[in-house]
Amino acid sequence: MDFGSILLAFLIMAVFGLFLGLLSALASKFLSVKKDERIDLIVDQLPKANCGGCGFAGCEAYAQAIVSDGAPVNKCPVGGDKVAAAVAKVMGVESKKTVRxxxxxxxxxxxxxxxxxxxxxxxxxxxxxxxxxxxxxxxxxxxxxxxxxxxxxxxxxxxxxxxxxxxxxxxxxxxxxxxxxxxxxxxxxxxxxxxxxxxxxxxxxxxxxxxxxxxxxxxxxxxxxxxxxxxxxxxxxxxxxxxxxxxxxxxxxxxxxxxxxxxxxxxxxxxxxxxxxxxxxxxxxxxxxxxxxxxxxx
Amino acid sequence: MLNLLVISINAILIENFVLVKFLGCCPFLGVSKKSETALGMGLAVVFTMTLASAMTWLFNEFVLKPFDLEYLQTIAFIAIIATLVQIIEMFLQKSIPSLYSALGIYLPLITTNCAVLGVALLNINNGYDFISSVVYGFSAGVGFLVAILLLSAIRERIAYSDIPKPFRGFPIVLIAAAILSISFMGFQGLKLPF
Incomplete structure (x- = not known):
């Protein structure tokens, strides 16, 4: 068994892997888009049915709209009051009572x-x-x-x-x-x-x-x-x-x-x-x- | 030039990746419900296949070949494709947000698509040079696009048909895909030079 070739393969793949890792790390640093962390928090609260009942393209789009365009927090018809309250908590505002x-x-x-x-x-x-x-x-x-x-x-x-x-x-x-x-x-x-x-x-x-x-x-x-x-x-x-x-x-x-x-x-x-x-x-x-x-x- | 034309016709029609080689069946069946999403997926595949062919060919030629490490192709190519797709995704999100939202979830889905790995390995197996590899990758992507668009059009029609109950849903789609595949096998008769 040629130990040298195994070592070579190991080294090349290790260096290569490190290089790719660095590349994606750099890419994520330079190409990162600032995303409001509240969007993820709101998406966690929403039902994720993506039904579109709120009038937006899906739960993610609705969360985006709440954070950036100030959409009302009580638009989710599936979650009702419970979700509206949770979303309001994330946004730090009062939620109005929703009518089912x-x-x-x-x-x-x-x-x-x-x-x-x-x-x-x-x-x-x-x-x-x-x-x-x-x-x-x-x-x-x-x-x-x-x-x-x-x-x-x-x-x-x-x-x-x-x-x-x-x-x-x-x-x-x-x-x-x-x-x-x-x-x-x-x-x-x-x-x-x-x-x-x-x-x-x-x-x-x-x-x-x-x-x-x-x-x-x-x-x-x-x-x-x-x-x-x-x-x-x-x-x-x-x-x-x-x-x-x-x-x-x-x-x-x-x-x-x-x-x-x-x-x-x-x-x-x-x-x-x-x-x-x-x-x-x-x-x-x-x-x-x-x-x-x-x-x-x- | 003629050589490249033959390669692309070969990849699109005669040896269609999905319908003849049966690579990339998962997105082919998974995202072909509507023509719009099928188009998005197809374009994303064309995009990544072209880039992946170029990158993997370069890596194979300048890193693996000099050290006689061609047996590491599979694992190295997977790593390259995964990183590539990640970086493309971030790049699109940063610079072309409209295209990013159009491709949406399909880009990351391609990372583990066997068609992309398949095209990278076939480039090497067929002994293509750099230009031929890129053309082959691009045409294989176009072949995928054609196949998924055809199936999505069929599925949109099927949705309004009166199908016997046991065949509703996926069974009829599989049958449609099989018939589509059989008809593409007909292109085997095309005798091209080279």
Whole structure:
């Protein structure tokens, strides 16, 4: 065994390794970019889901924005108050209380309640169907129900039941991915504790809506008239609730002649059974329906 | 010139690193979900492969060869590539932040990519001179870029297809990659001079 060649190999590799080590050490000294150490501390506190719910590209980008651009510390919808407080501690500022939000699909037109325009078979994607006359339901504003929001949700909080997407509130982190994914713009972030919402986004006029769907908002304004705090406005033929004013009294839920203002206590029309229970009053007795019409037109 | 052209066509089509030599399969399958990221990864690979070919060839010629230490190629090349990638990363972060953020996590990922080590070793095995080595490294990178872009385009299409349940996700990607590979094997029929 040639001891000399082993020694030579050892020496050359050792010198070479030392050289490379020095090179990278020098490089890190001369090429280092000053990075605020608070960025790493904040990233440690964030959930690192990189969901983008804060409006930035990911947790790292959000941390960067907090430190360098003074972004608010309470933007992380996944972490909520706990993370906001931890981040605020790193930054040495007070965190404001965050309101926990949840996504809500504003359509109640399940398969049996909304009339169909055509039967669709093809790409399982709402975006492509939305281009075919705004979906297979006669109502051009309704939920298409092919689950583009389901795919967008990273937390598995959305499922499609009876042709309408439904959010499981407990799993929802209000990251807003579904809001931007929905081609019908049907999903809205509401305060988590809110009990009432209008389950329709149809901007069609009352008579048109009535022909298309059994559970559409006809824009009669009865809810707005009866709201004790004036939190409801009817704009473009659809009632909208201002959640800053709403006190969750439930008056609108009782007064709505179409029964499309839902209350969390009644629960959303998860199944057709529940939807059917509510609908006959307004739909199956024509006389009664006409009566409501008269009241609305007044 | 013709020689270099033959080398590059050879590396891109006939002996494509991913599809024919099966080197660098990990990033090929890992980051080919979207065309954008695939492009970023491909460009990063082109970049490092070119530089790594040059550096390793020089090291082999002027350090290992004079001392008859060619058997240390593998370990020495790994060290060179790792250091090189590190320094490139720091350099980009300092001087071209936009490119740095575009390449993102892909640069450090390449450090341990077998395709980069493969190109360095093949340069020596094929007995290329310096210019040929650099051209070979560059074209091998382009070959990788072509392959990963093709697969990402296929995957973007597959995402909207109705695939039988057992094949959803990775199985169909592996099948697509295999068919892509088989079709690239067809280039074996190209008879080039040299």
């Amino acid at each position: 939000m949840r996504a809500q699909v504003l359509c109640s037109g399940t398969t049996s309640l909304a009339n169909r325009k055509y039967n669709y078979a093809g790409l399982e994607d709402c975006l492509s169907v939305a281009k075919l006359g705004n979906g297979p339901k006669e109502c051009p504003y309704g939920c298409i129900g092919l689950g583009t929001c389901v795919k967008a949700c990273q937390f598995g909080a959305i499922k499609v039941e009876n042709g309408v997407a439904v959010v499981e509130y407990e799993k929802c982190h209000a990251c807003g991915m579904c809001v931007s994914a929905c081609p019908q713009k049907l999903i809205q972030l509401l305060p988590f504790d809110t009990d009432v919402w209008v389950g329709c986004r149809s901007h069609d006029k009352g008579p048109v809506v009535r022909n298309l769907c059994k559970v559409g908002c006809i824009g009669c304004g009865i809810c707005a008239k009866n709201c004790p705090v004036g939190a409801i406005m009817v704009t473009e033929s659809v009632a909208q609730i201002d959640y800053e004013k709403c006190i969750n009294c439930g008056t609108c839920v009782e007064k709505c002649p179409r029964k499309i203002i839902w209350s969390g206590k009644v629960q959303m029309a998860l199944g057709d059974t529940l939807g059917n229970d509510l609908v006959p009053e307004t739909v199956e007795s024509p006389k009664r329906r006409r009566k409501t019409d008269e009241t609305t037109s007044e």
